[in-house]
Amino acid sequence: MGRIIIHQDRCSGCGECVSTCPFGAISLVSNRAQVNEQCVLCQACLSVCPTEAISLEEKKKDQPLVNGFSYEGVWVFGEQRQGIISEVVYELMGEGRRLADKLGTHLWVIVLGSGLQSEAEHLLHYGADRVCLVDHPDLADFHDESYTRVVSYLIEKYRPEIVLSGATAIGRSFIPRVAVRLKAGLTADCTALDVDLDQRLLLQTRPAFGGNIMATIITPVHRPQMATVRPKVMKKAAYSPLPKGRVQIETVPEDLIVPQTRIVSLVKDLTERVNLADADIIVAGGRGVGGAENFKLLYDLANVLGAAVGASRAAVDAGWIPYSHQVGQTGKTVCPKLYIACGISGAIQHLVGMQSSETIVAINKDSQAPIFSVADYGLVGNLFEIIPSLTKKLQEERLKF
């Protein structure tokens, strides 16, 4: 394994590295820096040392893969809900195609479900070389154990080098089990992917520490290299009228499909427009909204925009809106195309949940509110005047057509 070395003769004991280390892995012992067991080799300390006393003892290059097999191809997990392929699958196909082309290899999509032949055919129009379909009545609904076993079985059979899944409730629930079963590395909630062609390594970039830092993760010797990818970050694959690949029906051993959990019922919350993860536009309210009844203003604006409604913790804690709407550290992480923050101060715990949104609009009467530091458009003023104005003007524009 590689490790961080501190050349004691060059160390001046200034402590720069100590305060820089994100993992608290460096301390000063008799005025010299010392690395402890917390170190994960992130190398953040290397660049800050004024005396260049820190170096990385490199791991031997070209280590053989753990089990000696060869692995090839990029796979995308074709998540579906109630028989409909999720949006994120098309995004992953766009990205998967790009990576596969770079590596000079193929792109497969793996679909588990029941009666999905035509959905599978449809995916061929988005750049898949093959859609691998496991059609079984007991796979119609998502079950962690069955999905884990079936996907693991297919991976062991075909040995892809890269497996991507959406960082959705489903993907983040069962993909970790697949990774354990295969002893593969898994990187969570990635927002950027690339490949190092020399070593055919997947470079997986993701936010950590609530979006305060970005980390690039690699899986040097374990295969496949697995990642869940945040929805709405990758560009959707383009539709092509001429499909080039084919659908392959896979039958798997029956004993793989024995759900250990049973779904009693499924409660949709769509009327509440709470599907923050899928929304292109989110109108969010905070303490400044002032009360449950005032959220109507936000719903009105959301309606003309086709947006979902989000909230800060302060608004949720006050009981103005249910928790399922909460954005932030203890709520949901969202990255819509447009996020409109109304009466939200922009506490770091809120920012970490929405700061990767494409465009941010903030409406706040306090021009010093921290939300303005992340806003592309900062509207300083009273939300009770501004929001109705926006709604009215947008409605008027609608009528013009």
Next chain:
Amino acid sequence: MKIIVCIKQVPETGNVKIDPQTHTLIRSGVPSIINPLDTYAIEEALRWKEKLGASTLVLSMGPPQAEEALREAVSMGIDQALLLTDRRFAGADTYATAYTLSLAIRKLAPYDLIFCGKQAIDGDTAQVGPALAEHLGIPHIAYVKKIEDIDLQKATVRAHRLMEDGYEILDSRLPALLTVVKEINEPRFPSLKGKMRAKKLEIPIWGADDLGGEVANFGLSGSPTQVKGIFAPPARGKGEILTGEAPLIAQTLIERLKAQKII
């Protein structure tokens, strides 16, 4: 009934800042706390203990100071605590963390329920819970916002799992692992009596040799993933500030958003 709660000690993210010059993390003076979502796991264990009677244990893998987090859990009302600490556990990714926790839990068997927080605020992976369940060969339910019922006779649990478009009510057999979201309850504060007990409680410490297992599977060497580098997120450009009469700035905003084809 025996309930195990897995908790992690984390730096309080809110205070972590990036140095604008060096693009690295400033960590000095950042206090350590129990991972916020894990406090909901602790609370849920306590509620079912009060309802059905149970022995409760908090488990953490981490450096020696993670003991503080365990004591805090005890002061909330948890009965026992166990700390896994060893130089060889260091640098563990989610695979190795879950592996290490699973060895300890196998030694603590039999158990009925394991609670984890949905995710930790440092790594933000949400992977350790499901991975731990797989290592143990038991079912799990992620994103639990409500536990409707635990039936010890039939050895089943009925829980509500949060999904993007609503929630699912599902049954699982026990033993099972549940990861919880904030909506599930409101964590209590430590009591004075709890604090006294926490102060005195003997907390055993287990290392790699106590756990058995393959040393190569622990810590950095047992971790398939590796952090290659860390950098600051791209800074957002300076935004445009609009002030003035509401109708006017509303109009300007709509024009800007239209020009950029955002709406």
